[in-house]
Amino acid sequence: MAFAGTPDDAVPTLRALAGAGFEIPVVVTGAPRRRSRRGSDAPSPVGAAAAEIGLAVSHEPADLVSCGADCAVVVAFGQLIAAELLAVTPMLNLHFSLLPRWRGAAPIERALLAGDDRTGVSLMALEPSLDTGPVYWQHEAPIGLADTAAGLRGRLASEGADRLAASLAEGLPTPQPQSGTPTYARKLTTEDRRIDWSQPAVFIDRQIRVGGAWTTLDGERFIIRAGRPADSSRDAVHDAPPESAAAHDGPPGTLAGDAVATGHGLIRLATVQPAGRGAIDAHAWLRGARLPDGARFD
Template sequence: MSFAGTPEDAVPALRALAMAGFEIPVVVTGTPRRRSRRGSDSPSPVAMAANELGLPISYDPDDLAERAADCAVVVAFGRLISAHLLARLPMLNLHFSLLPRWRGAAPVERALLAGDAFTGVSLMALEATLDTGPVYWRREAPIGPADTAASLRDRLAHEGAERLVASLTEGLGTPGLQQGEPTYARKLTAADREIDWSQPASRIDRQIRVGGAWTTLDGQRFIVRAGIPLATTQQMPPATLVGDSVATGDGLIRLGVVQPAGRPATDARAWLHGTRLPPGTRFTQAAST
């Protein structure tokens, strides 16, 4: 059974398959790349895990079918698999959503940003078109008020890996066609992450929990890494700094961890104590700076 995957989200499935005794003739992953501005090229998390497990690594998807494998498992590979390759080798795809809701590149982030009460993980037969294959199973997972995109992905990756091994061991059964109206999880852009302080605190909270939420202070990007929504009767214009909180369209967001431009992430209270901003300081949106 060949394997294709790239980010940390795919590592639990690879490890689970190896620990369960499945023979993995090749692991196909993304090429080494720079993962920080000042760093050098480094292997993907899946490549590092494959090295630890003593498994052969390739960067060419065609190698999935070149080795002695009866199928391949694909988890967050990051590239579409061509129709000619799928014609040579059947493939299973572990996808982090309740298909057909949130087909595409960023299903966890989109589910969280949209305010979905539930997300999940699905195992489908891979097709050349985007996440359209018949589904063997779906496992539902609630989205809690403190869940971040990172914590959700980690939970789904481990739950999906456990269920994947169990279903391969016990038998996959027959997949069924996806039921329901599809929605598409396009990759998030900087615009998706920019905070509009006139929005409800609940939406801004979800943006922060997705990761990388930002605003503008004194003409420079200011990232909000963590915060807590607060209900209040405070009547201040949105985007106004009120103590250690920021006014929104219907409440406050208490700042927890922030990252001013050119500086590391820090506790918001420590930043405020050192910066000593004047009363009435307001954040702005990029378009209005």
């Protein structure tokens, strides 16, 4: 079978298939690109893994058909595969949601932002339309109160890879049409990650756990890498420093110690990244920042 994928999310599946002894004549992935400002072009995570395993690498989707494989597995490839290719070679897609909920580019992030209490992995037959194919199986996973998008992604990638390799070895069941109301997971924008402090703490907590949540302080971008609602069960396992207020009367965005007022409840900061600096423990940042009383995130 051929394989198509690009990011880290797809690497566990490639390794699982290769480790299970499946013949993989070609791995199609995104072209090399610069990963940092000063770096040179580097292969995608899937391209690097394929080269390490000793598999042929291509950047042309047509090679999924021309390689002669009887089917192809696609995981987070990042490109739509043309209908004429799908008409020649059947393709399986491992998708990180419980379809038809969260079809599209950012299913894990959208599930987390929406406050879903569960997500999962679906194996479907790939169709020209977006994530509409019949489903062979689904693997469900809970979303915990402290789960991050990065953590969920790693867990689903690993569990989905193992389940896929095992199900291919055993033989796939007959796929069933998707059932339920579809929702769509459009890619997150910079504005989706911007914190509106008038929102409740539980929603802002989910933004932070998605990753890249930001606000501004004195007109400069300020990223909040980790935090938690001050009144949640997550807070009980942490010792609150004496300067943290249980509540205060400031408007949303106002800092009181390591706590920030929201539209409902407080967010306690854990790890922050001021403009032009790396990530730092929030208490260390507060000690050095010497903020005036009433300092406020915009």
